[in-house]
Amino acid sequence: MTNIGPGPGRARQTRVYVRGLGGERPRVPVAPQALERGARTKLSAPDFAYLAGGAGSERTMGANLAAFERVRLVPRVLSGTRERDLSVDLLGLRLPTPLLLAPIGVLECAHPQADLAVARAAAAQGVPFVFSSQASVPMEACVRAMGDSPRLFQLYWGTDDEVTRSFVRRAEACGARAIVLTLDTTLLGWRPRDLDLGHLPFLHGRGLAQYLSDPVFRSRLSETLPTPAVQPPRTPALIRAGVELAAKGRAFGLSVGQMRAAAARFTATYTRPDLGWDDVSRLREWTGLPILLKGILHPDDAREAVRRGVDGLIVSNHGGRQIDGEVAALDALPGVVAAAGDLPVLFDSGIRTGSDVAKALALGARAVLLGRPYAYGLALAGEAGVREVIQNVLAEFDLTLGLLGVRAARDLGPGHLVPH
Template sequence: MSQPKSSGPGPGRSRQTQIFVDGLGGTRPLVPVDPEGLRKAARRKLDAPAFAYLAGGAGMERTMQANLDAFSGVKLLPRRLCGSASRDLSVELFGHTYPAPVLLAPLGVLELAHAEADLAVGRAAAALGVPFIFSSQASEPMEDVAAAMGDSPRWFQLYWGTDEEVTRSFVRRVEACGAQAIVLTLDTTLLGWRPRDLDLGNLPFLRGQGLAQYLTDAHFRSRLDTVQLPAGTPRPSPALLKTAASLAAHGRKFGLSLAQMRTAAAHFTASYTRPDLQWDDLSRLREWTTLPILLKGILHPDDAREAAQRGMDGIIVSNHGGRQIDGEVGSLTMLPRVVEAAGDLPVLLDSGVRTGADVAKAMALGARAVLLGRPYAYGLALAGQAGVQEVIRNVVAEFDLTLGLLGAHSARELGPQHLA
């Protein structure tokens, strides 16, 4: 994948050949190739709270199903005898060329999947040249992951909290660690109703998980100097002692006391969302950075038009993987209308991408690239960095084969002519 243009058999046939030759020796892939098999294998590997957080959605998870149904409803239409033996998978975004139209979506609390968390994902992405979008809710600080990735491409996903000095500090750190773009998530100004987590009474942040960006931020840490436990703090119980152990372990990692970690968890949960965020606020973010700004969570065409008028640089059509509103429209369903409304702005697609054929469908409907989320988290859970790499290779391999079988010569060539 280091070369944008496939030479010889291309990444699709190369990946197939590798798997089949390994199979002759009795070796099977590290992770299941089938997306549902991958999910089930991760479920067997992970404990209940970890799988609930990584795999769960809002309400009855009808939005998650809507995302999958949207892809099922789009039908590809191939052309024959097009001479597409050589295929160019590369895409250009904001002046950078990437080897395939696949980026790794920002996923929080990856320590739930594997101890190496974001570091393993960053190394996997770097090995294949795929951009990794760091999460605000990462388990490892952005500086450490950037160092592990070397010069490989990375973006950053930003939550705009009520503590604006922390938000501004994040932006400065993002620029310093070589990010190529900032992705502002708009659909999480409130935390969605997620029954799987609620039934287990589990919010990872209260245990100190997924707070690495905050615990290494000077402005956030300055808020922890005065430590006061809230009145009516529960008496110790086995569950609270377990939580305290988790907080203490994260405190040792980041040089904070247990009391400071309790304050950190409380301050984070009170400040990380900002329900009053409005369009006019974007002008301040534009003043803070020269990096391209993409708005993630756009579904309505009018919001796409507003984003263009406000001087934003790109849009990510997304419903947060079905984690925020139950019964929301599938992301792919809205993609064509958002693309039309966005004008010249690049539009990416997130939520529901599982296969290389899904990538082709999204691009035929106007997306410039897609974000891959849960599948790589499952690969991480099963085999760490190597598992993430296999998931990426599988998706890109299927995309390459789909491209050739459609009769297309390049990813950029995909369009309505490839749809029934």
């Protein structure tokens, strides 16, 4: 008889229990709520607020989680296998699992190694990482840490087209498998947690690594920008911010004055509320890389994306960080999948567990993006914490497939759900 392995779920489960015999606990909590609480205790109030907060009264964040509560899985018995096939096909690749790590800006809020630790963890686990435009480490440094592991680049399209084009060229040179154009943040949402603390990390020079390392953006730092209408008072907090800007500038070979100019230019140019469908067509002219549109929630937008010749969609409401009272991303997923036809649809916003992954795939997603949980793991244990979060989500996903009687991730479908 062929010796078949236990699969990642049972292997991970057994390893945790065996280590527990010696009194060893996991580096990061397994339960999603405990994971978030652990990060809260580890981080400063402003840093945690930026990572965990949402728009307005955070009803959209709540709706994202509640949508998963409403979807119920239905197992079939006497149809399982000893080992499941978690692989999926995406962008011409056979990925070992349907999990990607979502782009999260300002990861230095969670840990000093920021994106670099996440890149290493993603590569070690065979999970693609979507680099953020608002990263804390330049994409080139992350690539050096990832080897041949797949990566994508998330693009925010600001008002300076030449900077945007430079980002695209750099992503191509870094071997990105796709450009992920983010459409749900053409304006910064109203985020009370950050506002109540008076804290925007970009003004401290944080989350600007892609810009500070970009030759086109750096060439703009000598240009004069309008003086802000509101001048901050000179306080100890402002002095500390200046010290932080100076430290950040040294890392990128910039003076304090240049760093202040960089923060001012970024905040003046990084959003573009008048972004339109013709810009998507322009992006297609700029690059031969596959283009994924992130932030699609309406079926009509999915149909227009198909007409524009994009390569995939990501159903997302930016984790509830943009519009208070917005539709839950999971509720929007089936309509977008139906409208997209053969176009692959990915899912983002609300994934917390392996069973969440199974539900999203059963509703038609080809793959999912994991966000806040890995940032919390990063906060608690750096690279090792990210790896453990990935392992836990995939272990539960594998066990969920086995208990559902599903042989492969690709086989999940509406028949594994309670009909609405």
